Amino acid sequence: MASRPKATILDIAREAGVSKSTVSLVLQGSGLIRPETALKVRKAIEDVGYVYNRGAANLRKAHSNVIGMVINDLTNPFFAEMAVGMERVFQSAGIVPFIANTAENPVRQEEVLKSLMEQGVAGLIVSPARGTTSGAFRRIETAGLPIVFTMRRLPESRIPVIAPDNHRGAWLATAHLVGKGHRRLAFFGGSSDLVVYHERLGGFREACEALGIPKRDTLVVEGETSRKGGIACLETALAMADPPTAALCFNDAVAFGVMLALRKRGLEPGADFAVVGFDDVIEAQHYMPALTSVAVDSAGLGERAAHVMLKMIQSRTTRAEDHIGAVNLVVRDSCGPDRREGMGDAA
Amino acid sequence: MASRPKATILDIAREAGVSKSTVSLVLQGSGLIRPETALKVRKAIEDVGYVYNRGAANLRKAHSNVIGMVINDLTNPFFAEMAVGMERVFQSAGIVPFIANTAENPVRQEEVLKSLMEQGVAGLIVSPARGTTSGAFRRIETAGLPIVFTMRRLPESRIPVIAPDNHRGAWLATAHLVGKGHRRLAFFGGSSDLVVYHERLGGFREACEALGIPKRDTLVVEGETSRKGGIACLETALAMADPPTAALCFNDAVAFGVMLALRKRGLEPGADFAVVGFDDVIEAQHYMPALTSVAVDSAGLGERAAHVMLKMIQSRTTRAEDHIGAVNLVVRDSCGPDRREGMGDAA
DNA sequence: TTGATTTATTGGAACGTTCCATTTATACGC
DNA sequence: GCGTATAAATGGAACGTTCCAATAAATCAA
Incomplete structure (x- = not known):
């Protein structure tokens, strides 16, 4: 003892x-x-x-080998994948990443950031919690600590961002739906306090406009970014006078909810109502029907973010370019009516 | 800059x-x-x-406020949930948990543990990577650092463990299958280098014996603990002379794989072949059909582990009791009665 | 007033490293 | 033998805190 x-x-x-x-x-x-x-x-x-005793050593060296990864929701496999991508990179660079979860809570986030700074991290990679104000990072910036954002961007902040091309992803997905013959489209889920939301919704709107869908034939329903939110969105939409026949969902979780709700009403996702998701989490391909979704390569973005961070540390700067990751639409079986377009991996 | x-x-x-x-x-x-x-x-x-500068402070105080959580697979929602449960407890105790992922890699685990110790953590909660030898923790034990294991136990180690009652869970699930009339049962997935495997398999075996299923009518197929592993297990089983009509799966991922493979063969999970999972991850209830599974309350076990750790730190001991968490079988739609006729059209 | 007591504040020695400037030992050329 | 270069090892001053013992200032009892 x-x-x-x-x-x-x-x-x-x-x-x-x-x-x-x-x-x-x-x-x-x-x-x-x-x-x-x-x-x-x-x-x-x-x-x-x-x-x-690394603490004692850092007292002299002032150059620690740990970096902090602050994640908004670790239970979301999408973010977990991203975190793991980062880890891979850091590990091979001899740097130890410590992960902290904020559970979408800005207060918790503040605590976690403070703690990480006190611990003397060499840099910070943050996927900001919903509702974060850019003031939360003032101290970090004035301390001259390298920091990058991933996945989410803050309204007016000059901190570099590594994120997928949300606008283009939404554009592609919308075009796909229009190409399938749909003329009344919905955008389901998400809330306007997230910049990502505006990016995706913007892509949706622009595509509609470019492809000749009048605004009055589009429907936007905000909602929780979860299965439950998706269920609610569909209920709302189908209760309308002239309901949509297809929906682009803010993320896959919402899409899963929409599909569940369709089934519950005796409608077949894909055939009776087209659904596209966003993020392409692993489960997307295992659903029945397999979900068409916008793949964003979260692990790849994580790796990219880690590389950017390494370079910042190395070159002793707090500045870096934004990086917008390519996206691509993975077409599966959730967007009828034309079944022939489905990928072969249906199970 | x-x-x-x-x-x-x-x-x-x-x-x-x-x-x-x-x-x-x-x-x-x-x-x-x-x-x-x-x-x-x-x-x-x-x-x-x-x-x-907490490092400098700890030089004098020798009592840090950070504890390390070492997780074998963060991308598995099951473990992520557990981690989040721990976080909740630590947060309200003013302790900052740093999470590190080992990706089931004992070498990585060793590095991570070393790093955490050097950082001067007050304690360690570890969900050991597969293939961990108990020697990996010798240094920690001799250092007198409080440590507890979660979910997994090491063959001959005196480190306290917080884990679900695997034996009983498997027993319950098996009894459920037998109750549905199944007489040829399989145990799918997992590998014998995990103590958990032996616990669950043991429960399965004992239940079979107690309920009068002769050993020759049971089939055990080891395999990866993933969807892919589940698919492989089912293929193997159905290729046998007298195939089973029901399976208890090592975990839910395996069960999902089994269900996918059944569908691919034109068999309906539940009706044509009964499947029970283990862990009851969130997705289990959203599958079609919804998966019957053994719920282990991972978040609750995480909280328990955190409490045990807090108490150890407080009382300056490295000893604590094991805690075996209650489990319960959540019956959903993936286990119909034995109706062997359906199997005939396979292949 | 004086000494004792309480209340606020302070200097200095640790804590366990790193790293610079030295010292000591070893080898070499001539 | 000498001086010089090279190799190997060392002492001591930092680094940014905490905390003990000491001081200074304010209050009080007599």
């Missing part, structure tokens, strides 16, 4: 019969030390059960 | 015209300071853009 006073390099030095400086050198893998001395020291390290 | 030499309490002291000790006291919210002095100091803190 009695956690003994932990060993320091001085204990190692005594054990090995050298000076603390020598131990320090060995710890850093310096070539200045005679191999046999290094060996002796390493043995002593093992013997005394030494664990390196 | 030139990140200015960061402010320290000395800068604050100068700014506010007090001593560094006074600043330190204010920082710790000591009541010994005259309110107006405290106010002056707080203003200075704001002015110089100070950020607390």
Whole structure:
């Protein structure tokens, strides 16, 4: 039990019969030390059960090897994938990423950011919680700490952003629906406090306009970005006088909800009502029918964000270019009426 | 950009015209300071853009406020839920949990653990990666650092474990299948290098024996714990001479795979072949048909683990009781009665 | 007034590293 | 033998906090 006073390099030095400086050198893998001395020291390290105190070291070095990843919702596989993409990159760069979850709570986010800064991280990658104000990052900016946003952008902030091309994704999806012959379209889910929402909705609107769908034949229903939200959106839409025949959903979760609600009403998703999702999470391909969705490559964006961060740290700057990731529409079986267009991977 | 030499309490002291000790006291919210002095100091803190250096503080205090959560697979919603449950508890205790993902890689796990220790965490909650040897935790134990395992247990380790009652869960599920009239049962997925596997398989076996299913009428197919693994298991099983009519799956992912594979063969999950999952992830209720599964309350187990950890830290011990969480079978639509005729049209 | 008591504030020594400037030991050329 | 270069190891001052012991200022009892 009695956690003994932990060993320091001085204990190692005594054990090995050298000076603390020598131990320090060995710890850093310096070539200045005679191999046999290094060996002796390493043995002593093992013997005394030494664990390196990075806090003490950083006091002198002022250059830590940890970066913080602040994620708005870890239980969403979409963001989890992104986080894992980042991890891959950091790991091979010898950097340890610590992940913190904010659960879409700006207050929690503030705490987490504070904590990470106090811990002396070398940089921060943040997927901001809903409702974040740009003031939340003022301290970080004035501290000159490298920071990048992923997936979400804040209204008027100069912090670099790595995000998918939401506008184009929505455009493609809308065009697909129009191409299938649909003339009354809906946009389901999401709420206007998110910039992403405006980007996607903007793509939808512009596509409609460009393809000759009059605005009065489009319907926009805000709602939770979850299955439940999707169910609600569909109910609302079908209760209207001249209901839409197809919907672009803010994300896949909403799309799943819409499909469930359709089934519940005895309607067949795809055949009776076309549905397109956004994000293309893994489950999309496993649904019945398989969901047509806009793929954004979250893991790839995560990797990209990590690379940008590494470069910022390396070049000691807090500035970087935005990066808008390519998207592509993955056509499956959820947009009738033409079944022939479905991909072969239907199961 | 030139990140200015960061402010320290000395800068604050100068700014506010007090001593560094006074600043330190204010920082710790000591009541010994005259309110107006405290106010002056707080203003200075704001002015110089100070950020607390926890590393330096820990050098003296030797009692950090961060604990590490090491998770084997963050992209699995099951584990993500658990992590979030822990977070909730720690947050309200003023402790900051840092999450690290090991991606089921013992080498990565070792690195992550090392890093966390160097960072000076107050404790560790670990969901061990597959293939972890108990030697990986020797250093942590000798350091006297509180540690608990969640979900998975290591063969011969004295580290406390918080896990669901796998044995009983499997028992319940098996009994349910037998109750539906099935007489040839399979256990799908998982591999024997996981203790959990033996626990669940053990429950299955004992239930079969207790309920009069002879061992020769049971089939065990190891496999990846993923959809792909489930697909493979089903293929293997149906290729046998006298195939089973029902399966208990190692986890829900495997079950989903089994259901997909059934569909691909023109068989209806539930009606033609009964499937039970394990873990009861959120998607289980949204599948078609909805999956009958053993619910383990991952978030609840996470919370429990966090509480145990808090108590260990508080009482300065590295010992704690195991905690086996209750499970219950959630019956949905994936287990019809045995109607073997349906199997005939397979292939 | 004086000394004792309470209330606020402070200097200085740690904590465990790194790294610069030295020292010591070893080898070399002549 | 000398001086010089090279290699290996070292002492000590920092880094930014905390906290103890000490001081200074204010209050009080007599």
